[in-house]
Amino acid sequence: MQVSRILLCAALILIAAPGSLLAQNDKEALEALYWARQKEAMSRFTQADVDFMTGMIGHHAQALIMSRLAPTNDASASVQVLAARIINAQNDEIALMQSWLRDREQVVPQVLIEGLQLTIEGGGHHAHHMPGMLTQVQLEELAAARGQVFDRLFLTYMIQHHAGAVTMVEDLFAVDGAAQDEAAYKLASSIHVDQITEIARMQEMLDSLAQ
Amino acid sequence: MRNFYARIALLGALALSICALPALAQQMDDPRVGLGAGLFDAEEAIWNLSMLSTTVPPEAFVGVTNSDLAFKDHYAIQGNYNGVLIWDISDPAAPVLVKDYLCPASQSDVSVYEHLLFVSGEGFGGRLDCGTQGVDEQVSHDRLRGIRIFDISDIVNPEYVANVQTCRGSHTHSVLKDPDDDENVYVYVSGSAPVRPAEELPGCSGLSPDEDPESALFRIEVVKVPLADPAQAAIVSSPRIFEDLVAPPRHGPSPADIAAMEEARAAGKFVVTYAGQSIVLPDRYVEMIMGQWMAESGKEGEPTAADSTEFREALDGIFEAMVGAPDAEGEDDGPAPGPTQCHDITLYPEIGLAGGACEGYGLLLDISDPANPTRIDAVADSNFSYWHSATFSNDGSKILFTDEWGGGGGPKCRATDPMEWGANALFTLSEDGKMEFQSYFKLPAVQSSLENCVAHNGSLIPVPGRDLFIQSWYQGGISLMDWTDIKNPIEIAYHDRGPVNADQMSSGGSWSVYWYNGVIVSSEIARGLDIFQLEPSEYLSANEILASKTVKLDYLNAQGQPTYVWPVSFTLANAYLDQLERAAAFSAEGIARVRAGLHRAEAAEGDARSDILMRLAQMMSRSRDTEKASLLKETLEALAQQN
Numbered sequence: 001m002q003v004s005r006i007l008l009c010a011a012l013i014l015i016a017a018p019g020s021l022l023a024q025n026d027k028e029a030l031e032a033l034y035w036a037r038q039k040e041a042m043s044r045f046t047q048a049d050v051d052f053m054t055g056m057i058g059h060h061a062q063a064l065i066m067s068r069l070a071p072t073n074d075a076s077a078s079v080q081v082l083a084a085r086i087i088n089a090q091n092d093e094i095a096l097m098q099s100w101l102r103d104r105e106q107v108v109p110q111v112l113i114e115g116l117q118l119t120i121e122g123g124g125h126h127a128h129h130m131p132g133m134l135t136q137v138q139l140e141e142l143a144a145a146r147g148q149v150f151d152r153l154f155l156t157y158m159i160q161h162h163a164g165a166v167t168m169v170e171d172l173f174a175v176d177g178a179a180q181d182e183a184a185y186k187l188a189s190s191i192h193v194d195q196i197t198e199i200a201r202m203q204e205m206l207d208s209l210a211q
Numbered sequence: 212m213r214n215f216y217a218r219i220a221l222l223g224a225l226a227l228s229i230c231a232l233p234a235l236a237q238q239m240d241d242p243r244v245g246l247g248a249g250l251f252d253a254e255e256a257i258w259n260l261s262m263l264s265t266t267v268p269p270e271a272f273v274g275v276t277n278s279d280l281a282f283k284d285h286y287a288i289q290g291n292y293n294g295v296l297i298w299d300i301s302d303p304a305a306p307v308l309v310k311d312y313l314c315p316a317s318q319s320d321v322s323v324y325e326h327l328l329f330v331s332g333e334g335f336g337g338r339l340d341c342g343t344q345g346v347d348e349q350v351s352h353d354r355l356r357g358i359r360i361f362d363i364s365d366i367v368n369p370e371y372v373a374n375v376q377t378c379r380g381s382h383t384h385s386v387l388k389d390p391d392d393d394e395n396v397y398v399y400v401s402g403s404a405p406v407r408p409a410e411e412l413p414g415c416s417g418l419s420p421d422e423d424p425e426s427a428l429f430r431i432e433v434v435k436v437p438l439a440d441p442a443q444a445a446i447v448s449s450p451r452i453f454e455d456l457v458a459p460p461r462h463g464p465s466p467a468d469i470a471a472m473e474e475a476r477a478a479g480k481f482v483v484t485y486a487g488q489s490i491v492l493p494d495r496y497v498e499m500i501m502g503q504w505m506a507e508s509g510k511e512g513e514p515t516a517a518d519s520t521e522f523r524e525a526l527d528g529i530f531e532a533m534v535g536a537p538d539a540e541g542e543d544d545g546p547a548p549g550p551t552q553c554h555d556i557t558l559y560p561e562i563g564l565a566g567g568a569c570e571g572y573g574l575l576l577d578i579s580d581p582a583n584p585t586r587i588d589a590v591a592d593s594n595f596s597y598w599h600s601a602t603f604s605n606d607g608s609k610i611l612f613t614d615e616w617g618g619g620g621g622p623k624c625r626a627t628d629p630m631e632w633g634a635n636a637l638f639t640l641s642e643d644g645k646m647e648f649q650s651y652f653k654l655p656a657v658q659s660s661l662e663n664c665v666a667h668n669g670s671l672i673p674v675p676g677r678d679l680f681i682q683s684w685y686q687g688g689i690s691l692m693d694w695t696d697i698k699n700p701i702e703i704a705y706h707d708r709g710p711v712n713a714d715q716m717s718s719g720g721s722w723s724v725y726w727y728n729g730v731i732v733s734s735e736i737a738r739g740l741d742i743f744q745l746e747p748s749e750y751l752s753a754n755e756i757l758a759s760k761t762v763k764l765d766y767l768n769a770q771g772q773p774t775y776v777w778p779v780s781f782t783l784a785n786a787y788l789d790q791l792e793r794a795a796a797f798s799a800e801g802i803a804r805v806r807a808g809l810h811r812a813e814a815a816e817g818d819a820r821s822d823i824l825m826r827l828a829q830m831m832s833r834s835r836d837t838e839k840a841s842l843l844k845e846t847l848e849a850l851a852q853q854n
Contacts, residue, residue: 037274
């Protein structure tokens with residue numbers, strides 16, 4: 001097999017020339033090994049990982065819809081900052097999850113947002129059955145709210161939405177063989193810890209409104 | 212109104228929106244912008260540093276993430292998701308790999324103490340037997356999530372002697388030596404992953420503490436390791452350092468906030484300062500309270516300019532009387548959600564303090580009782596997403612926290628990413644243990660969307676009289692921040708490469724970088740081990756660099772901060788003199804006289820040397836900057852006494 005030949009070749013070269021004294025062709029062999037190993041890592045995944053990525057793309061997309069309302073619906077400054085960061089973070093994570101699926105030759109869901117209408121092309125048709133997802137009625141209620149009413153509703157619904165994402169990660173981690181791949185584990189555990197942190201922050205913001 | 216937050220909320224409603232997204236302050240003309248991609252042949256940019264070596268990982272480790280570093284004697288110990296690499300760096304231009312120990316676990320963060328090496332395991336694939344096959348079952352007794360302990364008495368042959376399993380695994384850890392206990396060492400375990408099933412590790416519970424007092428959430432684990440018998444290492448306490456933690460998620464003023472506030476002031480707006488925050492009051496609200504104030508002061512008619520000035524001065528007090536004084540911390544808030552774990556806890560045993568970076572908070576901990584750390588202070592910042600790590604200044608009067616926004620896998624240094632997000636936040640630390648926000652610092656060079664980039668690990672560089680912090684920014688490279696002037700931190704050196712992959716984002720860049728005995732060592736996630744040294748520049752003199760090299764450490768851990776102590780030397784005196792010259796603390800002639808005097812003293816002996824040094828010391832009281840000059844004065848006097 002090609003990979004093991006490269007491994008052997010690299011090993012022999014390393015014995016001959018350690019450290020920074022590596023000649024150019026030795027580095028080329030190690031580089032070939034690097035990419036071979038990256039590619040090999042992409043073969044270690046389960047259907048649960050694929051379903052998680054596919055689902056979470058749709059889940060994140062709804063957070064974008066919610067957050068994009070903040071500037072137009074007279075959200076307070078602090079809610080606007082929060083919403084801007086959610087947009088930034090979840091956009092990037094959607095791109096990461098799409099790459100993860102593409103790298104593993106899986107169907108890559110595309111996100112289409114028109115107003116409050118979310119369409120996921122490819123793989124995401126169960127989007128609305130995921131934990132924490134807002135119903136269309138809830139979304140419309142949020143879109144109709146303004147000012148402090150919007151703030152309260154946004155925080156309440158985003159906590160619900162984030163809590164759903166946390167559940168999705170915990171469900172993934174409960175599946176045999178899931179999240180063994182470094183990229184999947186890192187992505188899922190980052191989502192888990194970031195959203196738990198953000199829930200705590202939003203709960204405090206909500207408590208401060210509740211008077 | 213019941214509490215502090217309610218008042219802040221009211222203020223929020225009153226205040227104008229001062230929180231617009233910050234301006235894009237990053238430099239587009241920086242040489243780091245647009246570097247060509249490549250794994251081992253990426254384009255590079257370097258400034259005020261030189262690269263001594265870059266060494267690719269060995270065959271069994273290449274293509275697998277390199278993580279954190281620890282140092283012992285002349286060895287650098289590098290974690291890798293496949294195990295541990297031990298490098299002999301006595302010749303930093305040609306590091307020699309003396310051991311590659313295959314034993315997979317993520318993140319494989321490493322620490323040392325005497326003959327022991329500690330390695331963190333958190334991911335699902337870590338095995339007790341160090342096998343490379345992973346663990347597929349969700350519940351398995353083959354899995355290791357926690358701390359591995361190795362005996363490295365013979366460093367080229369580490370012996371795996373023990374492990375301590377924890378409910379959330381170990382993302383990172385900190386090693387604490389109690390000055391009063393020579394028989395044990397303590398390990399604080401930080402684990403951010405979900406709780407393991409009780410079937411895998413008995414007693415683990417992911418319920419909230421209300422439902423289960425034994426919950427593994429909302430606590431850290433303290434492991435006690437007997438040095439003579441590390442196999443007996445065990446958890447001795449699980450301090451709940453987050454109890455009753457409530458701090459407002461406000462943020463320090465960003466440059467954009469300050470600009471907005473200045474603009475408002477210039478436009479004649481009324482600004483109040485309440486609970487440390489400046490708030491612009493809406494005109495209508497000002498009219499109302501000014502009318503009341505006029506009436507109460509017995510003034511009639513339209514307010515005169517003098518009335519207006521008087522009102523402006525009294526405004527903070529009037530406002531506080533109206534909404535109530537801010538609470539120190541809301542006592543009647545009930546249980547707050549708060550963090551459930553820390554990411555990093557940086558221990559500074561010489562000052563008895565630790566900095567905890569714990570989800571949405573930065574904590575200050577008293578660690579004088581190692582097994583029972585207690586919280587002294589907490590800060591939150593609405594610009595901060597995920598508090599990642601802490602570093603104290605050498606004298607303990609400042610602390611910086613980093614925000615690993617996006618977990619390190621995202622490209623957060625693009626032109627569109629605000630300079631306050633994914634940055635460092637710098638705080639002063641008062642003697643009674645209160646942290647006060649001063650400024651943010653973020654890598655000033657724009658990075659591409661192909662490069663994961665956010666604030667990450669680093670260490671102080673022991674340049675006497677200054678606070679310098681060398682820091683990793685993943686694929687943003689490494690950057691040297693001077694935070695001596697804490698309100699105006701600046702970058703004074705850097706190294707950066709182009710992306711690992713030209714086509715899509717591939718994880719890479721500097722995981723962590725530390726100063727260790729004169730060199731700067733960086734663990735490059737994809738490329739291996741990089742070693743640098745400082746080069747003199749207008750920001751840092753050759754003498755200052757030489758003085759930093761007089762500090763010698765026996766070991767260094769990422770989350771353990773040693774006190775740097777500079778032996779008294781002519782090098783140290785020359786370094787302080789260079790700083791006085793840079794600060795124009797003397798005239799050019801004055802500097803030249805002191806410099807010539809120092810040369811004469813160094814060449815002289817006995818009483819002649821002492822006389823010259825004491826005369827120079829007396830000159831220091833004539834400096835324009837007596838505070839800076841006092842450092843040189845003390846050094847000159849010590850040199851004279853040494854003689």
